[in-house]
Amino acid sequence: MILEPTTEIFIGRGEERKGSFKLTEVRRKLANGTLLPTDLYWTEGMEEWQPLRSLPPEPPPLPERSREEDDDNPYRPPLAESTLGPLPHPQPGIGRLVYVLLFALVTLGQALVIEHYQLKLESFWDRLIVVSFLLPIIAFRLKNIGFHPLNCLIALVPLLNVIVLLPCLFCQAGYATSRKLDKPGRIAMVVFFVIFVIAVLSALLIPVSGP
Structure with a gap:
């Protein structure tokens, strides 16, 4: 399954559900330890929850640009802050x-x-x-x-x-x-x-x- 950087992803840890997050934000939280590889994720089209360690690999990075270039770029999308709340997609039961x-x-x-x-x-x-x-x-x-x-x-x-x-x-x-x-x-x-x-x-x- 191909995940786009803007794909909406829900996170589960035990009984707690959080979401939705962008794929890029999930990768960032996974890298800094906020999320764990054993945490589960789900997005529309998936039959079952999967551990974050099974996320598709991140594509190779684009050529590095200077901070001034990024700051002056009017088309750079802002980082959206995620909102926490109950997951609207309960997934128990059978497929x-x-x-x-x-x-x-x-x-x-x-x-x-x-x-x-x-x-x-x-x-x-x-x-x-x-x-x-x-x-x-x-x-x-x-x-x-x-x-x-x-x-x-x-x-x-x-x-x-x-x-x-x-x-x-x-x-x-x-x-x-x-x-x-x-x-x-x-x-x-x-x-x-x-x-x-x-x-x-x-x-x-x-x-x-x-x-």
């Missing part, structure tokens, strides 16, 4: 890939158990029990996106469950703050809706053969 894998494994496991024991899910409560096994996975995914985990209960309501299931599939960590899908999320959304449209058209156009 998209882990969510998809866990969701698939639990669903497959349920299907195997139902088939093995010849279970018949005839009542609403039977189906509710089956769906409830997925609630912890959905709750952790919603937490990663930035939504309240209790929104996972919407998944129990038929038709309305897409309100939480689709964001869990498409949205990156911290989406609740940025409200902008990253590139993998946009690709996943396009692929999903293409498959959905093909499935609907197939169901409408292909005649069902009689007994």
Whole structure:
């Protein structure tokens, strides 16, 4: 991931969250010891927090200029003072890939158990029990996106469950703050809706053969 000097970065140390800082300011604080290599950082587009020691290397410096030249330069950007405050991008929970894998494994496991024991899910409560096994996975995914985990209960309501299931599939960590899908999320959304449209058209156009 390429970070520009003006990239907005959030810093985490234990339970404390600070930000946002410019990349150049983070490098300066890291050099003078204000920040530690073990401190974590996050910026928009990242799935997980990473230690500062994994920051991309700094590009080679430009040819040195005199202080008088810099002071007389009207286009030299001022150093912005960072403001401290609570991080608006909470990142606990599970990411998209882990969510998809866990969701698939639990669903497959349920299907195997139902088939093995010849279970018949005839009542609403039977189906509710089956769906409830997925609630912890959905709750952790919603937490990663930035939504309240209790929104996972919407998944129990038929038709309305897409309100939480689709964001869990498409949205990156911290989406609740940025409200902008990253590139993998946009690709996943396009692929999903293409498959959905093909499935609907197939169901409408292909005649069902009689007994």
